[in-house]
Amino acid sequence: MRRSMCAILLLACSAGGRPQPDEHPVVSPASVHPLGAKEAALPTGEIGRRIAAAADGEVVEIGPGVYHERIQVTRPLTLVGRGRPVIDGGGSGDIIEITAPGVTIKGFAVRNTGIDLEQENAAIRVLAGNAVIEDNVLEDVLFGIDLRESPGSVVKGNRIGGKLLDIARRGDGLRLWRCDHALVDSNIVHDGRDTLLWYSTDITVRGNSASRCRYGLHLMFSDDVKIEENVLSENSVGVYLMYSTGVELTRNQLLNNRGPSGYGIGLKETDQFSATDNLLVGNRVGVYIDGSPFSDKKPGEFTHNTIALNDIGLTFLPSARGNELTENNFIDNIDQVSVAGRGDLSGNRFWKGDRGNYWSDYTGYDQNGDGVGDFVYESQTLFDNLMDKEPKLRLFLFSPAQQAIEFVGRALPAVRPEAKFTDEVPLMRPVPARYVTADNRGGSGFLAAAGCVLTALGGGIVLAVTWPSRSRRTASGGEVSGLTLVFGGVR
Amino acid sequence: MNTISVADELVVAGRRTVPPSHARNVLTVAHRELREAVRSRWFILYTVAFAVLGLGVSFVSTAVAGGTGLSGFGRTTAGLINMVLLVVPLMGLTAGAGSVASDRERGMLQYLLAQPVTPGEVLFGKFLGLAVSLLACLCLGLGTCALVLSWQGQPTRPGSILWLAGLSFGLAMAMLSVGMLISVLARKASVAVGTAVFVWLVLVFVTDLGLMAGVVSLRMRIEDLFLLSLANPVQVFKMWSLHAAGTTLDVLGPAGLYAMDQYGPRLHAIFAACMAGWVAVPMVIASVTFSRRPLI
């Protein structure tokens, strides 16, 4: 039964359609099962006894120590760990389950869930609204915090470390299912599968970081979501928005998200969105746009973003139209903008009024000094064009053969490809960044040291060979080089 | 007559009947070759060209980042790799091609081989000497780049410059090896150098362009494409240095992804084996040929 449900869900997603939430039977992704139905429940421990003894609304404080027990919070309580008590699940099943509204869990370390993906073993499972999960450290968990139909909940300041399993066997670090008006703030998620929002409206996701996950942040059918100041690095995809409406991405950093479908920001049939002041660096693809915006109610807005040093800055599927990109910095992406397969970008705009974008490969100049280049920026290198049509050709990137082709493209107008798009008013200087730059200058000192080592080695060889040492010169002037000391020679 | 004063006894350290060991002769020849190489014009030319090109590439890429202080796999590393791809094979091939053929043409080889050395010792000595001189050239060029870049405060991934230097040296050795094979087979120095330049063109441009044509027109499969590109030392160097510079090979599109998926952690070993093959195989063929017919 459970399996068939999942299958239906998967089918619905992969079909690429836009199923409404109501078309689905209203069940959580895995059916709720009472604790201990399968696993032999540990005997009720001290925390369980304290909960049982507490009155509704009471604050229950738990002292430091390691507690091997499963916890069910069935009444509205505030459970506070003092000195970070550890609750250890012993490697099987769930650990904490909340079935009453208005429960707070704060200051615990929760670790060692089961690894049953079908049962969705979670460290903290919330099945009622207005929960506050704050300042907990979750380690070695399959699912971290799993909220189902918990509107008005707050997940704040938690650290969630997944199990180092193959990606297909991992669970989601953080998942919200039908949790409207929730706040996800300042959490750190690593080594999980996804941080995932399903069917949730009016959510704020702020100041979180996710690394080494599959999707740093994933929205499914979730509307009116504010995504602010998150740092999402080294995931497969930084932020993946699917079938959602009204999403604002502001001041996020999307760094080094790579892999077969490595995107900084992925947009699939998402509507009425804007991306402002984001930093996208070192991703395989900075922004991937598929069928977004979905309607023509509002253009997709990209403003003041810095898209730099990605393999591809921006990829459009041919169907994508209605996006407006202004005052973004496109810096040193190997391929600034590409269209997957054949197609053009005529349905999207790369300038508005007299402001376009900054393109690091713009070769024009600005005679009148108004900060805008006097010539149109056109993206039309022959090799980019070939790569868009035949991605396998990327293998020949950085090779002299690539440059030979570019050269031919420039020299012979006959083979010059059509411009993919034009920016009529390209900016001469990058737009000042408003994000906080991550400090990644640590390599500079090392670089200096490496430079010294290399120069010393090379110079040493040359000097040893050419600089005859005076004291070892033979009477008749036979020059004995320093290297002779190494190689032997006149003694 | 009286300008010559013939001593009845030559001042020698005494008669020896046991010839020096292979290693000693190889080192003797290598030392002399190295001295000559380092004093020669091409060495200075290549070193300066390498450093200047490297600095040019670095400055252009720093300027283009527009002072945003961004790091990543940017055009600095890519540009340096590109430059190495172009210059180092030419260095290695011409240095190797000039080595034996010109000596043979000028009669030096015959004189050298009339001494108690084997042709193999001469060949490996020359290889060693030239390899060390190329190492010095690369280190000076890349080291200068690194120093200037760090002075500029250019952020780079730690170690990538060392990797680049090491791998460039590997490529230089492979190309030197091919160059020496050409040199051993060629009858004239001019033919050897011409052939070396031709081989350079083939390795750097023609094979890649051919493979590209194959990809576009024959719909070549990804695995074939990857395996074929492993046959070209220049491509191997490129893939390896991208892999080693901390970037995943997915920069290179489907073929890179295939390589990561299929070989993953074994890629270093595979690249190393290919490169080692390109160093060893031409040298072995060269030394067998040379030992059989040193003078043609």
Added chain:
Amino acid sequence: MIRVESVAKRFGRLVAVDNVSVNIPAGDSVALWGGNGAGKTTLIRCVLGLLNFEGRIQVGGHDVRRQGKLARMQIGYVPQELGFYDDLGVSEAVVFFARLKGLTLRTTDGVLASVGLEGHGRKRIRELSGGMKQRLALAIARLGDPPVLVLDEVTASLDACGRRDFVSMLTRLSGAGRTMLFASHRIEEVASLAKRVVMLENGKVSAVLDTAEFVSRSCPGSVLHMTLRPVVRNQAVTLLRESGFTATLNGVGILVPVENEQKAVPFRLLADARITVDDFELIPAAQLGTGGTTGHAESEIHP
């Protein structure tokens, strides 16, 4: 010391050396005689183990192909012209070759002095004259005192004076019981250095002769040694050469090989040109060929 057994060498269809066998015992001195393309240089290259060939060559009991290094340890080789890295210093070159021969030199002074190159150690090889280069080559060949000297037309690129100096130096050196194998185009060299002469023709040994026999055969007459005033010597040589004599400058006069019926012809020619002959000596060719190791022939020519 050198044993050449049925050696043959082909370059494509050309047979350069065809079934040559020569045995040179220790202390012997053998000249290879023949025209260009007779196979002299090829045979010498075979002895040095520089070429593949059929047959067998042993030097000091070592097969030159299988134990090339050991065989070449026995050989000091002087080429026609020292073609070595021009930029190398003279002392550097000596040190380099000494190392190749497994020697450890305290200084190169003695080695250079032995061939009259003292003070030239810091020069580059390209700064040396042709004669000095050949002397350097000789010094290098003698490093480690090898029992065999192999010389390949060592004087071919020298002028007359340099040639005579070099040959006289060789004459003294080869006196110390060394085995010599050399190729030459010059009768007087063969006469003063060789004990035996191997005549090569089209790669085959046509004859092996004593030096005396060789000289009388290849020069069936006498050698006229005329003493002339220095100012006219060159003029005399030119004049005689124009008339078909192979006159050469020699010490205080000139040497002119003459056929038996023409002994007085040079006198007539010189008289016609008003060149005065102060003195003369007629040396029978048979006397020239008394063996190369004693310096006897030379002392006959230079009274």
